[in-house]
Amino acid sequence: xxxxxxxxxxxxxxxxxxxxxxLVLLLFFAVPVAxxxxxxxxxxxMLVGIVPDFTFRNYIDLxxxxxxxxxxxxxxxxxxxxxxxxxxxxxxxxxxLVFHVRSLLIAIGLFLVCTVPFWTSNxxxxxxxxxxxxxxxxxxxxxxxxxxxDQPLQWLLYSDFSVVVAYVHLFTLFMIVPIFNxxxxxxxxxxxxxxxAGATRWGVVWNVVLPLCKTGIALGALFVVTLVMGDFFxxxxxxxxxSGSATSGIFNDLQFLNYPRAAANAxxxxxxxxxxxxxxxxxxxVRKELVR
Amino acid sequence: xxxxxxxxxxxxxxxxxxxxxxxxxxxxxxxxxxxxWAQNLKDVTLVHTGMxxxxxxxxxxxxxQDLGFKVEMSVVDHPGLINRMVNDPKSIDIADxxxxxxxxAVPQGVLQGVEIAKIKNWxxxxxxxxxxxxxxxxxxxxxxxxxxxIYRENQDSNAFATGKTEWANFCPGVYNADTLGIRPDLTxxxxxxxxxxxxxxFKGKAAIQNIPTNGIMDAMMAMEAAGELKFGDKGNxxxxxxxxxxxxxxELKKAKHxxxxxxxxxxxxxxxAAGEVVIQSMWSPAVTAVRTQGINCVYQPLKEGYRxxxxxxxxxxHLDGLKRDAAYEYLNWYNSGWVGxxxxxxxxxxxxxxxxxxxxxxxxxxxxxxxxxxxxxxTSPTGEKTNSAGEVRDGGSYEExxxxxxVWNNLMDxxxxxxxxxxxxxxx
Numbered sequence: 161x162x163x164x165x166x167x168x169x170x171x172x173x174x175x176x177x178x179x180x181x182x183l184v185l186l187l188f189f190a191v192p193v194a195x196x197x198x199x200x201x202x203x204x205x206m207l208v209g210i211v212p213d214f215t216f217r218n219y220i221d222l223x224x225x226x227x228x229x230x231x232x233x234x235x236x237x238x239x240x241x242x243x244x245x246x247x248x249x250x251x252x253x254x255x256x257l258v259f260h261v262r263s264l265l266i267a268i269g270l271f272l273v274c275t276v277p278f279w280t281s282n283x284x285x286x287x288x289x290x291x292x293x294x295x296x297x298x299x300x301x302x303x304x305x306x307x308x309x310d311q312p313l314q315w316l317l318y319s320d321f322s323v324v325v326a327y328v329h330l331f332t333l334f335m336i337v338p339i340f341n342x343x344x345x346x347x348x349x350x351x352x353x354x355x356x357a358g359a360t361r362w363g364v365v366w367n368v369v370l371p372l373c374k375t376g377i378a379l380g381a382l383f384v385v386t387l388v389m390g391d392f393f394x395x396x397x398x399x400x401x402x403s404g405s406a407t408s409g410i411f412n413d414l415q416f417l418n419y420p421r422a423a424a425n426a427x428x429x430x431x432x433x434x435x436x437x438x439x440x441x442x443x444x445x446v447r448k449e450l451v452r
Numbered sequence: 453x454x455x456x457x458x459x460x461x462x463x464x465x466x467x468x469x470x471x472x473x474x475x476x477x478x479x480x481x482x483x484x485x486x487x488x489w490a491q492n493l494k495d496v497t498l499v500h501t502g503m504x505x506x507x508x509x510x511x512x513x514x515x516x517q518d519l520g521f522k523v524e525m526s527v528v529d530h531p532g533l534i535n536r537m538v539n540d541p542k543s544i545d546i547a548d549x550x551x552x553x554x555x556x557a558v559p560q561g562v563l564q565g566v567e568i569a570k571i572k573n574w575x576x577x578x579x580x581x582x583x584x585x586x587x588x589x590x591x592x593x594x595x596x597x598x599x600x601x602i603y604r605e606n607q608d609s610n611a612f613a614t615g616k617t618e619w620a621n622f623c624p625g626v627y628n629a630d631t632l633g634i635r636p637d638l639t640x641x642x643x644x645x646x647x648x649x650x651x652x653x654f655k656g657k658a659a660i661q662n663i664p665t666n667g668i669m670d671a672m673m674a675m676e677a678a679g680e681l682k683f684g685d686k687g688n689x690x691x692x693x694x695x696x697x698x699x700x701x702x703e704l705k706k707a708k709h710x711x712x713x714x715x716x717x718x719x720x721x722x723x724x725a726a727g728e729v730v731i732q733s734m735w736s737p738a739v740t741a742v743r744t745q746g747i748n749c750v751y752q753p754l755k756e757g758y759r760x761x762x763x764x765x766x767x768x769x770h771l772d773g774l775k776r777d778a779a780y781e782y783l784n785w786y787n788s789g790w791v792g793x794x795x796x797x798x799x800x801x802x803x804x805x806x807x808x809x810x811x812x813x814x815x816x817x818x819x820x821x822x823x824x825x826x827x828x829x830x831t832s833p834t835g836e837k838t839n840s841a842g843e844v845r846d847g848g849s850y851e852e853x854x855x856x857x858x859v860w861n862n863l864m865d866x867x868x869x870x871x872x873x874x875x876x877x878x879x880x
């Protein structure tokens with residue numbers, strides 16, 4: 161439907177058309193979030209559970225507790241590291257697929273190969289790193305047998321390193337897909353024009369490809385940020401419980417039915433993620449770029 | 453997961469009563485088995501919900517076969533069970549709780565009392581639960597011992613009674629005495645004390661369970677054994693004691709003493725089997741699981757004693773009519789032998805040792821309950837070999853082990869403080 165067409169119709173039709181989606185969003189998104197916000201102001205009483213109230217105690221508890229800050233700091237650290245690595249990998253893989261593979265068929269085939277890991281579940285992809293990185297794992301045995309080291313490297317598994325490895329493995333595809341999508345729409349004659357105008361190969365990437373992929377990068381970054389910030393399972397399993405994330409704080413509160421504080425923590429996390437999303441959209445007007 | 457419909461069960465009851473009238477009611481009272489209802493009983497489905505170590509599908513299969521109605525198992529983790537019981541109580545029929553979990557569930561009113569008169573072999577059940585004694589002596593009261601929480605005043609009282617009554621909060625389930633698991637081939641020396649969990653000899657090769665209520669117990673046992681701190685009551689530590697214990701845990705974590713903290717049973721098995729860890733908190737079936745892989749793992753008795761725990765099967769408040777009758781039949785079946793024999797092989801004890809022993813072979817009975825050397829290979833519940841002829845069970849006989857329970861798993865008064873502190877340990 162073209163915009164001019166929509167304008168000619170009565171506003172009622174338009175409202176009716178968006179009504180189903182609106183209802184679904186209201187019922188399954190707005191209402192639950194509103195409930196979480198409400199509960200975050202309730203009071204918690206041990207062995208009783210939640211008591212309706214209006215108190216800022218949960219928020220004060222969280223902000224005044226250094227543990228909250230440590231957990232958020234650790235989450236932000238993992239987010240930034242994962243973002244940087246997945247961006248570099250995602251950008252160059254997409255670049256290779258779009259500009260170096262000449263046959264479209266092969267490009268699509270290779271693109272599908274990127275999705276192969278997704279044929280198994282998240283958990284299996286994660287756990288399968290253990291026999292690779294473990295004390296008696298593939299890498300350690302190989303290095304010891306090759307005489308490179310004589311003690312197994314302990315930092316390979318149950319460390320920040322293994323957490324990042326798992327994140328990168330799990331989430332790089334979320335970076336590849338949107339960047340691939342933006343890149344595929346770049347008119348190749350633009351690149352030729354740039355070269356004709358004397359740009360170096362690197363100059364073309366920096367001045368032409370990168371700016372035109374902004375939307376894809378922004379969307380990819382959004383995926384990775386929300387996935388990493390909302391995760392507690394990968395970090396718990398891969399760090400062997402030695403590292404935490406903002407979400408693991410919420411999980412710990414739930415263990416003991418402390419819903420009010422868990423809700424307050426969820427609200428804080430939601431605000432943080434929304435702020436990051438707003439910042440990303442500020443840098444790139446995704447909507448404008450998408451209808452381009 | 454399938455939810456069974458409480459309403460339809462109610463309808464069936466009403467119809468059954470209409471059909472048979474008072475005569476059936478009389479028959480029911482005499483046998484305790486509503487035989488005329490047997491036809492309807494087969495439509496009942498009971499959902500048994502609990503943690504992985506006791507909520508085992510083989511038990512459901514055997515129960516369904518023996519009882520004629522369907523029993524389903526639904527596995528959750530510790531916080532999952534409490535959350536489900538409180539927020540979605542109708543999705544559970546039989547709650548397989550740890551004793552300390554009943555401390556949350558009972559005041560919430562999600563359970564109904566178990567009428568002791570309807571449990572046929574109550575008198576045979578272990579006095580650890582029913583009398584608070586073991587082998588004629590009073591059992592440890594440090595922590596939440598089963599006896600303190602098993603009784604309530606009446607069906608709907610939703611509180612704990614101080615002495616023996618006609619109503620129980622739960623029917624005794626499986627229980628055990630826990631200690632540390634070790635890899636004797638890798639520790640390089642003898643392990644005799646809980647203090648060894650914190651010993652610098654095992655830096656980077658130790659693990660502790662990441663379930664706050666249980667993990668803190670292991671930590672307190674270790675600290676007290678090492679002479680670092682004397683606790684007034686390990687079953688109910690003060691804020692100051694908890695602060696000191698967690699500070700020590702954080703110090704150890706920062707010094708990279710712990711290879712990992714484990715959350716689930718299978719994680720503890722993998723840590724041990726892969727040689728990542730040589731000494732750690734462990735549950736008995738995990739030791740069995742490591743041994744079935746042909747790896748030597750010992751559930752090492754320690755001089756300071758064991759950390760005891762027990763489970764109870766609670767009836768959810770929504771059960772009534774036919775479904776409640778089925779639930780009572782299940783509770784009676786649960787303590788009638790088969791389950792006792794099955795779980796003995798993963799290292800647990802049945803609350804009815806008599807029937808459990810009868811369900812085992814003479815060799816198994818000697819090995820698991822009587823502290824005798826095995827006369828032939830011992831197998832796990834699933835049939836893999838765990839011990840050879842001539843071996844004696846770690847810790848000896850049933851009596852020897854349970855007379856050395858030092859403290860029970862518990863939900864301490866300062867639990868909220870503990871959870872906040874444990875969070876700090878996790879984040880450190």
